[in-house]
Amino acid sequence: MHRPFRTALAALATSAAALSAAGSASAQEVTIEYWQYFFEARVNAMEELIAGFEAANPNINVEMTHFPYADYRTRTAVAVPSGEGPDVVQLFYGWLNDYIDEGLIQPLPTDTFSPEMVEAEFFPMVGAMERDGAYYALPTAVRSLALFYNERILEGAGVEVPTTLDELVAAAEATTERDGAGNITQVGLTTGMTAQDHHWFREVLIRQMGGEPYLDDYRTVNYDTEEGRAALDFYLGLEEQGVTQSGFMDEPQAAFRGGRAAFHIDGSFRIGALNGERGLQWGVTELPATNDGTQSNYSSYWVNAITSSAEGPEYDAAVLFMEYITSPEAMQIWLDTVGELPARVEVGMTEENANDEVFGPFIRGLEYANTTFFADESAQRQVLVDMIERVQLQDMDPGESLSIAAEAEQTILDDYFGE
Amino acid sequence: MASISSPDTARQNTARRGLYARLSIGQKRTLWAWTFLAVPILFYVVIRFYPTGNAMVLSLQEWNLLGDRSWVGLENYRTLFSDPVFWQVFRNTFVYLLLGTPISLVISFIIAYHLDKVRFMHGTIRALYFVPFMTSAVAMAWVWRWFYQDVPIGLFNNWLATFGISQIDFLDSTTNALPSILAPAIWAGLGFQIIIFMAGLRAIPRTFYEAAEIDGVSTWTVLWEITLPLLRPTIVFIVVLSSIGFLRIFDHVFNMTTANPGGPLNSTKPLVLMIYQTAFSSFDMGYAAAQTVVLFTILLIVSLIQLRLLRDR
Known part of the structure; x- marks a missing residue:
């Protein structure tokens, strides 16, 4: 009675061992999860990258999940700390510090992503992703600003594409149109601090006037200065000279897409939308320089990072995946599919890409771009929106409004850095 | 045994x-x-x-959704009450309430009172007043936002320009923006209030009016001595509902000012929008919770006062 039972048990144990052996043989079959927000071109590009990666690494499956942009930040912020989130996640660069502080993302291994390699091979603003000698995240693509122009309006007014700020103002003046009562019906240049102008003001105009918008790694506001005032006067002057009207046609990009604006400053992410606009003939050029040739630009990006929930084989797979999606091939695919700029210098500055009619101005802008560190981007943008409105709607003295803005933004930074 | x-x-x-x-x-x-x-x-x-x-x-803690919650005592409330934006927002919220409720009450009563007497196309007219109530607030807000734009796209300013009148800054003004946003919000709620008023009017027994007719009193006296007193429960009901509605106004404001939420210069920002921004764009959950508790208290007080009025009846 005892013996057959024991034999059966032994047989069971053997087959279980065989089963688990088979299990460990296929243990290299690993699935990792990747999250990003939904934007059709980005999802398509990522599907292409995942297919390429899985072909090269047959044991690894990558599952992509995407959420609507509006929910994305909240969803990741809820999921990642609970450990229910992805292994590799796409984050806006401005959110990274919070994720590092809370230990929610892991540093990238320094043997594959050594700081020396990243500094040598990526565009300089990526340096903000380094902390204590290790990189925590890397972008596939980056964004910068450039000056879009409506070719038909320029031709009609007989103006050349401007290269300096003075030329821009003159060209905008020549292309602004008004009705009999003096109401603007077509603006020379679109403006609106609520759109990209707050970046243009912070990182471009202030620097072009010789200023430095922030000190101490973006912890101290430094634009309540003569240079900051010069930048503000230039910006306010645009409306005073009647070449623009903030809020014209509700949004700057709407005015440009509707063919009612000659010039429009916007990011590289606008290219896709403009391509789809029928009847709009547009071109793009680098942001105008000062008369002495000073140039500046603003760059932002989304990064990919490995979360703390990736462990063991999943971590190894995640590292391989990170390596693949930050490779030169991946960046070229991303540029071709999404139209976002490569984060590596070697890919961006190829003869073909740097001189591309559309991407060229943005890519060349990356070489002199700065990335603002935001503690709370929407709150900091609001500070500059309010600064302009106090002058335009309440007739406040520009200098006073500038001081209030600098102080308000300093409070936001101090709260964030816990001072 | x-x-x-x-x-x-x-x-x-x-x-x-x-x-x-x-x-x-x-x-x-x-x-x-x-x-x-x-x-x-x-x-x-x-x-x-x-x-x-x-x-x-x-509301007694600090939390950014990512990390652990930490206790901060009454710090959030202290910040809130010393924040000038909060007091501006507080004032705006009550302006929405104090303008919105009486205006919508008077307009909806006048319409219901006269509509009650109309027989010609009664159903159609009533439906027309009710349509805005059924329309999505988001869609409506965007349409009105377009109405309010400057020349060359804004409907109202294009009319003004046609007659040679100078443009009005509807939304881009610290004084005009709040009434401009309130107008469609009132309009959207009218249909519902009219229906309730009409039901209230129908519920008043005809015999009172017949007696008044025999006594030969004026229409004004009938309205003042019969209709309005007997409509009191209806009026209290509408006041309670519309007050809570205006205290919680959000969709119209947010959608008409998305680029600069509650702007310009916070002149249209209601409390709910401030809570939303604190929670979901600044991710300062504790501070947002403190604001929510304040809103809760305001709603509680307003509702208690109004229920007390209802009990007096």
Whole structure:
């Protein structure tokens, strides 16, 4: 009675061992999860990258999940700390510090992503992703600003594409149109601090006037200065000279897409939308320089990072995946599919890409771009929106409004850095 | 022996049949009533009371969603009451209430009063007034936002320009923006209030009016002495509902000012929008919870006052 039972048990144990052996043989079959927000071109590009990666690494499956942009930040912020989130996640660069502080993302291994390699091979603003000698995240693509122009309006007014700020103002003046009562019906240049102008003001105009918008790694506001005032006067002057009207046609990009604006400053992410606009003939050029040739630009990006929930084989797979999606091939695919700029210098500055009619101005802008560190981007943008409105709607003295803005933004930074 | 053991057996039987059998009929009824009531109570506890309690606790903490919560005592409230933006927002919220409720009440009563007397196309006209109430607030807000734009796209300013009148800054002005946003919000709620008023008017017995007619009193006296006093419960109901609605105004403001939420210069920002921004763009959950508790208190006080008025009746 005892013996057959024991034999059966032994047989069971053997087959279980065989089963688990088979299990460990296929243990290299690993699935990792990747999250990003939904934007059709980005999802398509990522599907292409995942297919390429899985072909090269047959044991690894990558599952992509995407959420609507509006929910994305909240969803990741809820999921990642609970450990229910992805292994590799796409984050806006401005959110990274919070994720590092809370230990929610892991540093990238320094043997594959050594700081020396990243500094040598990526565009300089990526340096903000380094902390204590290790990189925590890397972008596939980056964004910068450039000056879009409506070719038909320029031709009609007989103006050349401007290269300096003075030329821009003159060209905008020549292309602004008004009705009999003096109401603007077509603006020379679109403006609106609520759109990209707050970046243009912070990182471009202030620097072009010789200023430095922030000190101490973006912890101290430094634009309540003569240079900051010069930048503000230039910006306010645009409306005073009647070449623009903030809020014209509700949004700057709407005015440009509707063919009612000659010039429009916007990011590289606008290219896709403009391509789809029928009847709009547009071109793009680098942001105008000062008369002495000073140039500046603003760059932002989304990064990919490995979360703390990736462990063991999943971590190894995640590292391989990170390596693949930050490779030169991946960046070229991303540029071709999404139209976002490569984060590596070697890919961006190829003869073909740097001189591309559309991407060229943005890519060349990356070489002199700065990335603002935001503690709370929407709150900091609001500070500059309010600064302009106090002058335009309440007739406040520009200098006073500038001081209030600098102080308000300093409070936001101090709260964030816990001072 | 048998006679002695029988109560024991009975007791055992009772114990076996459980506590339930020992209950009186009245107690059983109560038990069943509570069993059925437990379902909605549980539902309310889970989806209403627990989050409410949680929000109150959270208002004493600091939390950015990512890390752990940490206790900060009354710090969030201290920040809130010393924040000039909060007082501006507080004032805006009451401007929405104090303008919105009386204006919508008077307009909807006038329309309902006259519509009640109209027989020609009565149903169609009533439906026309009700359509805005059924329309999505988001869609409506965007359409009105377009109406309010400057030349060359804005509907109103294009009319003005046609007649040679200078443009009005509807949304891009610290004084005009709030009334401009309030107008469509009032319009959207009118249909509902008109329907309630008409139901109230129909419920007043005809005999009062017949008696008044025999006495030969003026229309004005009929309105003042009969219609309005008898409509009082209806009016209180509408006032309570529309007050809560205006205190919680959000969709119209947010959608008409998305690029600069609650702007310009916070002149249109209601409390709910401030809470939304604090929570979901600054991710300062504790501070947002403190604002929520303040809104909760305001709503509670306003509702209690109004319910008190209802009880006086």
